[in-house]
Structure formats: structure tokens, C-alpha cells
Amino acid sequence: MQISQLLATTSKIKNIIFIFLCVISFKTAIAQADLSETEKLAVTAKVWGFLKYYHPNVAAGKLDWDQQLFDILPSVEKANNKAELSKIYSDWIETLGQIKPCKKCQTNNETTHFEKNFDLTWLADNKLFTKELTEKLKFIEQNRFQGKHYYVSTKGKLNLLEITNEKPYENFDWKNRKLRLLSLFRYWNTIEYFYPHKYVLDTDWDLVLTQMLPKFSNTDSELDYHLAMLELVVNIDDSHGYFTTDVIQHYFGLKQIPASFKIIDEKLVLNGIYDNSLAALNDIKIGDVITKVDGVDIAEKLKQNLKYINGANYRTKLVYAFGKILNGSTNSVEVEITRQGETKTRNLARYTYDQFNYNVKPEPWRKMEDDIAYINLGAINGKELL
Numbered sequence: 001m002q003i004s005q006l007l008a009t010t011s012k013i014k015n016i017i018f019i020f021l022c023v024i025s026f027k028t029a030i031a032q033a034d035l036s037e038t039e040k041l042a043v044t045a046k047v048w049g050f051l052k053y054y055h056p057n058v059a060a061g062k063l064d065w066d067q068q069l070f071d072i073l074p075s076v077e078k079a080n081n082k083a084e085l086s087k088i089y090s091d092w093i094e095t096l097g098q099i100k101p102c103k104k105c106q107t108n109n110e111t112t113h114f115e116k117n118f119d120l121t122w123l124a125d126n127k128l129f130t131k132e133l134t135e136k137l138k139f140i141e142q143n144r145f146q147g148k149h150y151y152v153s154t155k156g157k158l159n160l161l162e163i164t165n166e167k168p169y170e171n172f173d174w175k176n177r178k179l180r181l182l183s184l185f186r187y188w189n190t191i192e193y194f195y196p197h198k199y200v201l202d203t204d205w206d207l208v209l210t211q212m213l214p215k216f217s218n219t220d221s222e223l224d225y226h227l228a229m230l231e232l233v234v235n236i237d238d239s240h241g242y243f244t245t246d247v248i249q250h251y252f253g254l255k256q257i258p259a260s261f262k263i264i265d266e267k268l269v270l271n272g273i274y275d276n277s278l279a280a281l282n283d284i285k286i287g288d289v290i291t292k293v294d295g296v297d298i299a300e301k302l303k304q305n306l307k308y309i310n311g312a313n314y315r316t317k318l319v320y321a322f323g324k325i326l327n328g329s330t331n332s333v334e335v336e337i338t339r340q341g342e343t344k345t346r347n348l349a350r351y352t353y354d355q356f357n358y359n360v361k362p363e364p365w366r367k368m369e370d371d372i373a374y375i376n377l378g379a380i381n382g383k384e385l386l
Contacts, residue, residue: 056145057097060150073181083130086129161194203235237312238311238312254327255330291337334346
């Protein structure tokens with residue numbers, strides 16, 4: 001091959017490579033600009049919540065804000081990129097009415113505020129918002145509502161927060177996707193703006209939103225929806241944060257063995273008897289150790305259900321785990337139980353609370369082995385300790 005032919009061939013190859021790289025780069029740019037369903041719904045939840053609490057006309061209760069969400073969701077889902085999504089939000093804001101300048105909002109003072117929970121930096125997220133939309137959102141923040149809020153108020157000497165005027169849905173249909181999303185958006189924004197401990201949560205609250213959205217958006221059953229609500233509430237890491245329904249109670253069950261327990265080293269140690277006669281009937285005693293439930297190790301059982309157990313930390317969750325480990329809807333449960341070094345697999349009967357005889361006086365103490373004794377500090381008196 002002559003040098004001129006070689007150079008021509010090399011040039012053609014370079015051109016082909018250049019065109020190929022341009023095509024790849026173009027497709028990559030398009031892919032990067034596309035927004036996922038979760039991204040679009042997450043930012044919609046944020047914008048909807050922000051306008052609910054900041055926009056003067058919305059915060060004053062002049063609009064059916066739930067219906068506004070239902071109306072805009074179809075357009076949001078059709079949007080493919082930042083420009084299209086921003087235009088939807090921008091046009092939406094224009095329909096909400098004029099905003100009067102708020103001179104009071106611009107006043108600077110030397111008061112120090114606790115701002116670890118406060119974060120509106122997402123208003124300027126250039127991946128999601130155009131410059132025009134960011135400016136509109138910033139204007140709303142700078143001229144925010146100052147009157148008596150329609151959706152929140154305080155009461156009592158302690159100024160406890162009260163959620164007000166939320167529209168009830170007595171005939172709530174879990175199959176209605178818009179209602180499912182509304183339940184998530186409402187709760188998430190309540191915690192986002194008003195929960196005092198949000199800054200110390202184990203999981204970033206923004207991340208909770210993106211993790212929970214698919215579970216609310218694409219649920220296949222009523223049980224899945226109810227469990228998603230429970231998981232969402234548990235994510236606030238608060239012992240007082242609890243959610244239950246008939247569906248949830250049926251799933252985990254209200255029947256239990258006639259004994260309480262404590263989780264120690266990923267084993268259940270029976271530490272109390274609810275009914276002496278039923279305990280004797282099932283041959284269970286204080287100090288018995290349960291290592292498996294229905295063939296599943298306690299550690300694995302706990303791992304499976306931890307996201308449904310409320311509590312401020314792991315140790316607290318272990319205390320509140322009683323309803324998620326041994327409870328059930330069936331009349332019995334198979335357990336692997338150990339007593340004095342001997343391990344057996346047995347079926348223990350389950351009962352409802354009304355079947356327990358709580359009038360039996362609890363044992364103040366009991367000798368378990370030669371050098372081990374059980375003491376009930378709630379029942380024992382000083383003389384017995386001597």
C-alpha cells in the first residue's frame with residue numbers, strides 16, 4: 001500500500017471514530033438529561049410541600065391543595081427533562097395568584113436561629129430546575145406567608161404543633177395511586193418542616209423520600225401499602241412514632257405465647273409469665289431461651305422486621321420488637337427452645353390478651369440452678385432480699 005493510500009485510510013478511520021464518539025457523547029448527554037420517575041416524583045413532593053407552607057395563597061387555604069397535586073401529576077409524569085419539568089412547575093406557580101412583597105420577611109436581625117433542620121438549598125438545584133424556576137421559588141421564599149396558617153397551628157402553653165384542615169378520605173382506596181402518593185407527600189413534608197429531631201435521623205430524610213417512593217407508587221397489594229406507611233413512620237427514629245391498621249395487625253398477628261421476653265445476644269430470653277396455668281400447659285418457664293421461630297433464627301427474624309419496629313435506636317427497637325417476633329394470627333408457633341443446656345423443637349400455643357389471667361400474683365424470686373436465681377424487682381420486698 002502506498003503512503004498516500006495509507007494516509008487516506010487512516011484519515012477515514014479517524015473520521016469514523018470521531019463520528020462514533022460524537023454519537024456516543026450525544027446519547028450520553030440525552031440520557032443524563034432524562035429524569036427517572038422517582039426523581040420527578042421526589043422533586044414534585046418537595047415543590048408541593050414548599051408551596052403548601054410558603055406560598056401566601058396556598059398557606060392561607062385558598063386552594064384545594066390535594067386536588068392541585070392530583071391535577072399536576074399527569075403532566076409531571078410526561079416530562080422528560082429539566083426544561084419540561086421546570087416549565088410545568090413555573091406555569092403552575094403562575095396560576096396560584098400574585099404574591100405581594102413582604103418587607104417584614106427581608107428584615108435582618110441579630111436573633112440566632114437553630115437551622116440544622118432547615119434546608120432549602122434544593123431550590124437552586126440546576127439538575128432539576130431552570131434558572132427561571134429557581135428565581136420564582138426564591139421569590140416565594142423571600143415573600144413567604146405571614147398570617148394564620150391554614151394547615152398548621154400551635155396550641156397550649158407548650159405551643160405544641162397541630163396539623164389542621166387536612167382533607168379526610170373516609171373511603172380511601174389503596175388502589176388509587178394518587179391517594180397513595182398524597183399520603184407519602186403529606187407525611188414526608190410534615191416531618192421535613194416541623195420535626196425537631198430530623199437532623200439526627202439515622203437516614204437522611206431526602207434519601208427516605210427516594211427510597212419510599214417506589215413502594216408507594218408501584219405497590220401490588222393493600223398489605224404492601226400499609227407496610228410502606230409503617231416503614232415510613234418508623235424512619236423518624238422515635239419510640240412514639242407508630243402506625244397500625246387492621247391490615248398490619250392481621251399480618252403480624254395479635255396472638256402470642258403467655259410470656260414476655262427480652263432479646264439478649266440475638267436470642268429470646270423469657271423474663272415474665274402472663275398466665276401461670278397457660279405457661280404450665282405449654283411447659284415454658286422464666287429463663288427459657290428461644291433461638292428459632294418457625295425454623296428462622298431470631299437474628300434473621302429481627303433483621304427481616306427491624307424496618308417495621310419503632311424506636312429511637314437499636315436497643316430501643318429490641319424492647320419494642322415483641323409484636324414482630326413471636327406474635328401471629330395462627331393458634332401456635334414452632335420454636336427451638338433451650339432450658340438448662342437441653343434444646344428441643346416444640347409447638348407453643350398462642351393466645352389473645354383477653355385469655356390471660358393477670359390477677360395471679362407474680363413470683364418475687366425463683367431459684368433456677370445452684371448458682372443462678374431469678375429476681376422480679378417489681379414484686380420482691382425488702383425482707384425477701386435480706
